[in-house]
Amino acid sequence: MxxxxxxxxxxxxxxxxxxxxxxxxxxxxxxxxxxxxxxxxxxxxxxxxxxxxxxxxxxxxxxxxxxxxxxxxxxxxxxxxxxxxxxxxxxxxxxxxxxxxxxxxxxxxxxxxxxxxxxxxxxxxxxxxxxxxxxxxxxxxxxxxxxxxxxxxxxxxxxxxxxxxxxxxxxxxxxxxxEPIAAGKLPDAALLNTALRQLAASFDAEHGGFGDAPKFPHATNLELLFRRYAATLAQGQPDQRALRMAAFTLERMIRGGLTDQLGGGFCRYSVDAQWMIPHFEKMLYDNGPLLALCCDAFTATGEPLFRDAAHSTADWILREMQSPEGGYYSSLDADSEGHEGRFHVWDRAQVQTLLSEAEYAPFAAVYGLNLPANFEGRWHLHGYRTPAEVAAEQGLDLAEIEARLASARATLYVERERRVHPGRDEKILTAWNALAIKGMARAARVLERPDYLESAEQSLRFIRLTLWRDGRLLATCRDGVAHLNAYLDDYANLLDALLELLQTRWSAADLRFAIDLAEVLLDQFHDPQSGGFWFTGRDHEPLIHRPKPLGDESMPAGNGIAAHALQRLGHLLGEPRYLDAAANTLKLAAESIQRMPYAHATLLFALDEHLEPPETLIIRAADDRLATLQHQAQQGYRPRRLVLAIPSDETGLPGTLAAMSAGERPRIYRCRGTHCEPPVESLAER
Incomplete structure (x- = not known):
């Protein structure tokens, strides 16, 4: 418009x-x-x-x-x-x-x-x-x-x-x-299966996603399905339907117009059921979780499509969303030059002029330029057909078609860069940066890209230097001015991101920071009487209402992230206060989850790991043996496994980690919940 x-x-x-x-x-x-x-x-x-x-x-x-x-x-x-x-x-x-x-x-x-x-x-x-x-x-x-x-x-x-x-x-x-009222008991474990049935009932088998237009990229629902597949695979009875719903939906989102086919990154949502025409804004809070999800999908399936989407999304974050100071910017606008989508859409004649005949033929067949215009008389790139289908039709090898498509995209990207760009919101939000840090840290580990790790660490350094003051977080910063008391989402998501970073590389300082955040969560946001976490801290400006958000919306629910992260940190350190706060949050949420299970995926992650605590591997070793063992332990899609590789010379560890001492040879400690087994020297001994 x-x-x-x-x-x-x-x-x-x-x-x-x-x-x-x-x-x-x-x-x-x-x-x-x-x-x-x-x-x-x-x-x-x-x-x-x-x-x-x-x-x-x-x-x-x-x-x-x-x-x-x-x-x-x-x-x-x-x-x-x-x-x-x-x-x-x-x-x-x-x-x-x-x-x-x-x-x-x-x-x-x-x-x-x-x-x-x-x-x-x-x-x-x-x-x-x-x-x-x-x-x-x-x-x-x-x-x-x-x-x-x-x-x-x-x-x-x-x-x-x-x-x-x-x-x-x-x-x-x-x-x-x-506001929820505590039920006094945990949600029923059967609600996990109910949520999956609800998703299956609304699944669009033709186009992927759930329900009809508009369609949003609800990363938490897709993660719930991938986690279901991993759990059933470990039991020897893989839920192929859960895998198909998640993988097919993510594939259609990646191939379709929701993804920027030239520059990478996901737009906010699709106005149609086909994932064809988006609202063109790109939000950091979408792209961080979707980056992590693409990494998970690649690990679970081995499909190159998901690996490539993870690369293009992470590269977009690096190229367009990271400030010189390290923090990540918030969003790119839907509009440029007074028109929604103008930056992204194409005239067919211009594309034909820019590409060679050998490039244009497969490009038009894949992205629909041989079909009627799909956006106000112009073409927004949408994968109507797969490269494999076009290769078979045009009698060429798939590798050749992929090379021609890549060359065409590169040419059009260079041309598009000459256009007036959409506006960029350059404020830096703590919670959104945390979501991106988690995605970049996972991409660094799965894709073996040290530059992604450095990007995540730059954002964390910015938060530590600019948005962490006197033991409290601030919510936002722009042009060096940081202000506003941080919210539940800021603390919970940053704690969660630190746990992800610790699995990518060890840092005693980050573990201490995670503990500091957990303590503020309990002191400022936790309700010790009824359970759960308020959205605002105790010393926040009084407003007409103080909610405790439980359901996932455009961002994962703060109570779900807090419960999940505190539970993991509580098991890691043997800290019962964190475990109790997580359990009481689940009790508070029981009735809300009962009413609409699929809308509480993040809390269901916490419930799942409360009922069956995740496996934690603590590796103590020196030199290259530490990295080798860590890499081996993190193979495969194992969402219920945490791996921390701690150098043998690290001392002064907190909580139960202090007892996991190093030796002359590598030691691997395996824990599930609060129970830890005697150490072994290799993963094969487990």
Missing amino acids: SIATPHPPAPANRLAATTSPYLQQHARNPVDWWPWCDEALTLAREQDRPILLSIGYSACHWCHVMAHESFEDPATAELMNRLFINIKVDREERPDLDRIYQSAHQLLSQRTGGWPLTVFLTPDDHTPFFAGTYFPREARFGLPSFGQLLEGVERAYREQPEAIRQQNQGLMAALAEL
């Missing part, structure tokens, strides 16, 4: 001084915007003016549309400025606010939310009394014009205070009822 020509910019407003690229995109709106701050909230209360809260993010296409249509329009801005205190929030910097007001939107409208999120709050207690998402400047799509909405909402606030007060009371009660 094209975006209208913007209005002339107004003088800079308060958003110009913020660290958010999204807020800065609105810094020259004629709207008298405020960031979320005490001053704005106080002003609304003192003037008894309702708050118009607008939440979005920099890569959001419809956020741009609403900004150009309404927030840049002087007449609309005049209405907003006269009737409301207007607050703009970046959902990526303030997921606490976004989570609360998305839930409120769903309760008020009985519809799922999205972005831009448009919420009107009472000025005294910040309770929402009306909520929606995108509103057009002129009435269309069955929606009122934004101007009509503004006048109607403000009039209702003035004329119906008692009705709004009663609605707000009901809303706050409904928000409270959303």
